[in-house]
Amino acid sequence: MSFVPVTPIGAPLAPAADDHRPALAVLEDRLRARRAEVEAGWGPSYVDRVHKKGKLTARERLRKLIDPGTEPRELGTFVNYGEVFPGDQRSPAAGVVTALALVEGRWCMVIANDNTVASGAWWPRTPEKIQRAQQIALRLRLPTIYLVDCSGLFLPEQSKSFPGGRGAGHIFKMNSLLSANGVPQLAGVFGDCIAGGGYMPIISDRVYMTEQAYMVIAGAALIKGAKSQKMTSLGIGGPEVHVHQSGCADVRVPDDDTLLACLRREVTRLPTSGASYYRGGVGDLAPAHRADELGALLPVDHREVYDAHQVIARLVDQSLFWEVLPEVGEEMICGVGRIGGLYAGLVINRQGLVGDPERPGSQRPAGILYRQGIAKISAFSRACNDDGLPLIWLHDISGFDIGAEAEAHGLLAYGSSLIYTNSTNSVPMFSVLLRKASGAGYYAMAGMPFDPVVQLSTCLSRLSVMEGRTLAIATYNTKLDDDFQIAVSDPAERAKIEAGMREVEARIEQDMDPFVAARQQDTDEIVELAALRDWLRDLVEMAYQGTGYRRVKNPRIWSMHDLAELARGSRR
């Protein structure tokens, strides 16, 4: 069988079912408000300052660079969100906009210093954010465009952003690796470009400068005698020097608009996307069950259950899905569908109760990894890697099964096999934290430590080693009985234990906030649930854009068919 035997899945929302959208809206309204807050940078007065110089802001440049009518997919919006630096200073979006965006029909990674935040300075985590964007570009071979306008390192906090393995200099190593791997890089220099900022554009294949731009190792302020000689930074490192004397830049242009138009023209000279070729004449078709109903399905309370098939039905084209190995490990669902006309593998764990193969006739909770489920997703993950199917992991998982039986089954070894698989996969993997991503479950589903190309969170995401309640129990274990009830009779001590447990729970609850993960770069972006399908469609399209760098097999020679056939054979 070389067809991909997809079948229609999902059902319309039951009219009587709970619609969880109102509860979600409260959280997503906050998400939108915070995004607007970040996008405002340091506020209107700084925007005016940029405009008075005849320049555009970073976000205005991004808009003008990308194809009209398309939306950029911004990553790392909330890096440093809520962080306060010396002098009561804040750095919205860590002072740099990184976005996946369509330019002349090709997905590009755009990295733009935010000139409305401390003149585009690099804060703690700014280098890491830029490197993360470069890493994504490298993994997917996406042309990378730097819109440089950077006053250098934010010096009061230099010790946090200079010396480490991910210090600012690592950006230039990434520049080099991108270049060494044949990823096109383009740079536009729009203003200050001092020290580190000066190195960032130089490795790019083409460097454009506006008449207001300069690139220097050190600005005039640090040069002895500069004042009496009336030296300016523009004089020592402007286009006059770098285009005509040093050769460090290629082209000078009068202004921001012209530079952006030139960058667009450069992109037209690159190969077009392979996505349309890999679709094989099939188009992007919306799910039969509307993608914006995802928010209605997922209860805000992580303890409440839902039907995971219904989630997939709202992500894949026309809600057509081939579930692979449905007969084993039913706590996990894995299979293949088209997203935006392109094949992708999806893995999601079920909620509620599923059959227990160890005790036929009885049930056990899903949302937990058991032997069969782990073996199934390991094999599926290897098959996707073998077949070149971008792999999407949808987390709502509590972790691995625990207890005597789990250890005797060797879950540590099954888990390690899965970890080995995911660690050595070369196919693009994407991780989505739908709700819970707890403990080793987060690792098993290729969470951030396993290098997914992009990891997305939702407003419902809860990322932790263990839930607060569980940690509180572990912490006060010696004072509890078999049923985890407090086994102390002295009322004073009892009150103290209760307060302690509450505090542990509250602290963990706070740390599970998706904004904490986003601030720390433990996740790439927080997205609205209704937008998830569009995000995945775009990410999958990016994974098929480049040709010649990764394996993409046609369905006739998928190893997935062998897997399905073998499982069927075992049933006969």
Add this chain to the structure above:
Amino acid sequence: MRIARACDALGITPVFAVSEADRDAPYTRGREVVVLGPARASSSYLDVRRVVQAAVQSRCSALHPGWGFLSENPLLASLCAAHGVTFIGPPPHVMALMGGKTPAKRAMRGAGFAVIPGSDGPVASAADARASAEQVGYPVLLKAESGGGGRGMRVARGPDELEAAFTDAQGEARGAFGDDRVFLERLIEGGRHVEIQVFADRYGNAIHVGERDCTVQRNHQKLIEESPSPVLSDELRARTLATAVAATRAIGYVGAGTMEMLLEPGGGTLRFMEMNTRLQVEHTVSEQRSGLDLMILQIRVAAGQRLPLTQDAVALTGHVIECRINAEDPAAGFRPAPGQITGWQLPDRQDGAIRVDTHVEAGYRVPPYYDSLLCKVIARGDDRADAIARMLRALSELRCEGVPTTIPLHQRILASSAFRTHAYDTRTNPLELT
């Protein structure tokens, strides 16, 4: 039957997929039959899974969806493709594009058609609707994005009616289609319904087979279709047909399709309304005018053959009129009139100028609460007057006993002066003006 005849002509064995209720229907006599499921359409004819399974199990290499509901279902087309069955129709994403109201409008505007002015996509709120209405001008129509059959539609003749119209349309759309998106367009009252038959192969070759004027309607049901349209100027006709062919090519269309247009009262502009991504009942008008068999062409194109002719070779000559004859009772508000046909006599063919398509014979029982179409009579003449004369003769010869029919209604319309002077529109049929 029409499809099976084309298969016979091509030497293809057709397999009829029927429900249990239809397994012994007269048209399955001597045919290969596969039963989809019980009589209830949702468990048989409308269940895409069963339809595709039936095609796979009976080893069909292709599936013709007919003209019913599934014929414009992109899910069926995709599922066929995923299981190695050739779907006789356009690719699923083109079907989906034309199935979406505002995406289709947008695509056709991009291809050079005038469209009915309105909101660009669905309107999110009553305030948005108001802003959009101010722009396009009252009266306006609010329409469900995934609507059809007149449901989820409301008229607002002025600003004071807008909010209620928006809320009502939204509510009805939510209830009927599970999708409360509505869009707004200017209400054009009356006008003439003109549609263009297009045809394309898989290799980017496209032709038109002329236009059809379907303005004579009753309760939005087409009664009489004719080609050419008697009211289009040669210049407007040529321009619109050329645009239709270019648009067909631009969207990557394959197979037979119909672009439905509205000619504004006053006759200035032809505006695109929607595209039917299937062969329609009235395709026979275009066949009689061009001499082409569109069903055979459809099967050939689905089999991967090139269009066998270019536009220059499509000879559209003479004038063709089609009358749909239904078993309806004019005395009872044209309610379908089921019953047994006791006498049935077809008219003289007038040397090939008359064609009758029918599944009826003497003794046939018209099923209750069902499509009451008995036959289509198609007359071809040198010009319009000639075609009308031939049709009138044929209608006088067509004999149907046992049930009341719309034959007398057609005779009165064709004989009316309003029909001869084109003084009617989609709301007002010629008799009401006479």
